[in-house]
Amino acid sequence: MTTSDPAAAERNALRALLGMVSDELGAPLAPEWERAAWVVPRSAFVPDRVYLGDGLEPCDRGEAPDTWLRSVYADDPVVTQINDGVEPGDGERWPSSSASAPSIVFRMLHMLDVREGHQVLEIGTGTGWNAGLLAHVVGPDRVTTVEVDAALACGAGERLRNRGVRAAVITGDGAEGYVDSAPYDRLVATCSVRSVPRPWVDQVKPGGVILTPWESPWFCYGLLRMVVDGNGTAAGRFSPHSAFMLMRNQRTDLRIFRDVVRDDHRPDESATGLPPWRVAGDDPAARFALGLRLRDVWCTWHDDPDVAGVASRLWIATTDATSWAAVDWDGKADDRFTVWQHGPRRLWDEVAAAYAWWLRNDRPGPGRFGLTVAAQGESVWLDDPGRPLSPGGG
Template identity: 35%
Template structure:
């Protein structure tokens, strides 16, 4: 590898991002062309093992043929598995879930553009990860204006080493990003590179009036949207979703609980379903369903003669099992609340209002609560 090779790859990446409409301004283009993404991937990355399920991964070390070119592909690259395992720890394959990654460049750049920074803005980044996006912020604003938080000490340490190798020295904080970093507040901008079930009010408190918070809202049904909110003088933040089916790993404290032993799905009250479980295959509909049941998870169970789609809230002990017979669906429900009743109510009301797209939804965050609404028909 030569410096010329890497520089050419950065320019080519910038060209692709600009052509795709993700890179829209000269300062961020200069950052993409200057910050070497491969320096943040020196430890290698994981790729999905060929012919495997979605959680089987093999390491790609930095000396493997094609590694450098992959570093500048517009794809997310997994850098940690199961909370502690990095590529150098593995020979062969691992059947565990990813816990840290280098986000695909088009999403990194799109979010930085959407953050609407000015030269003098102080930024708090939640989720340092590899440090690549932190490096882009440092190039754009200067080290002194960038603070980045990471919950995992080892991930933060590796990011710090990579940033230092590139000549960037922002303030790196190890801690729970959901609590923000009060000592450095207030900030002009706050950006989160992890998904959250609810936007923490601490982020609003730590952002100046007129400042912007950019974060991805999601639930355990795994539909998510990027929200941009402006903080008001009264401490209330308001904004909208920006669209585009943005997806991030959830903040670790908000990961769903293990399913554990399933309830007896043959019990409960059965009725004809007004909506079938296939409605959740649609991204927008699934997001609306999450507003009704943000802590519900979904699984499929196959029996000898049928398949059932199950929605389950482990903490509440509530569940709904749906089965299809031709064009008709039935649902059995158990627990203290009827999950499918609530999901159907939300979805039917949304449809009655014309099924507006998620970029028309509005979000309001107060000290007491978060509220997401859609326009009426």
């Protein structure tokens, strides 16, 4: 890619991206979304500074235009903000906002099934590109988008205006929706949630659709598509796609040695034959199912923990930091692992029971699970709403 003819380079890059998106979706991109991609190109919404690589190193459009353009037109997410917009200095860098991978953007727009004239609420404006695509299809003044970060909302609003897009950008808590423009035909979130906010259901018309990325403390994965009925209830199924940043007011900022484990804790020791990587490894179906069963349990790996005889350790803890467990692998045996458990709950026992339940039910993937939101709360189910999951491992 060269900057000798920037306009031609961008056209070629966008054309190539649309081909990659169609390949990823397994079908040509719908004509209305392809037209939208040309009218509101991604490059008009991604900010001039992005953060690349595992180290989240800044890349400025003015200083490295070729690198910037390649990142914008790759079918990958692009980090657009770190540390909630606070300069980290020499401290830890972590992503706090990003432009989602284009293929998942268009997959979600397809799943949302928006039509011209629909009233749409978007939760999580980010760069504003998704709102621009939506507005191109549903029409002017039909999209309301809510962003909790005032700086992000301001930047997105300016980019939308510069492209002539008429959409309402609201700075506020997306969990509350935006009642002033309700009711909506469609509601889409571009951040993941661990629980569906009740205002979303209340602000969507009967027959309307809610589409949101999903996360449990155990595993960030999945999309949830729900349809609202006329009785204040929404229900729908998960699908095995995506991982999004968590809605800010649902974050859990916990660290094992800062918040969970204390020097005076005396954990109980036992052993297990269940390899910890079976429950927290590379199988997304198992991890997704455990996340639904154990809604307040999270885990993290600690390789080479500087403990004699331990090559790797899986830490498990409750989100209220009252119970924890650790499972140690010595790097040799694959059929015996040391277990440590502390607190009122035996967390490894719960995890093992949830995994055994998953095996007994033929290893269900995300598509076999669903969720119902009613006045009395949420209910997760397997295969149909008549098979609700009881909380816990068994």
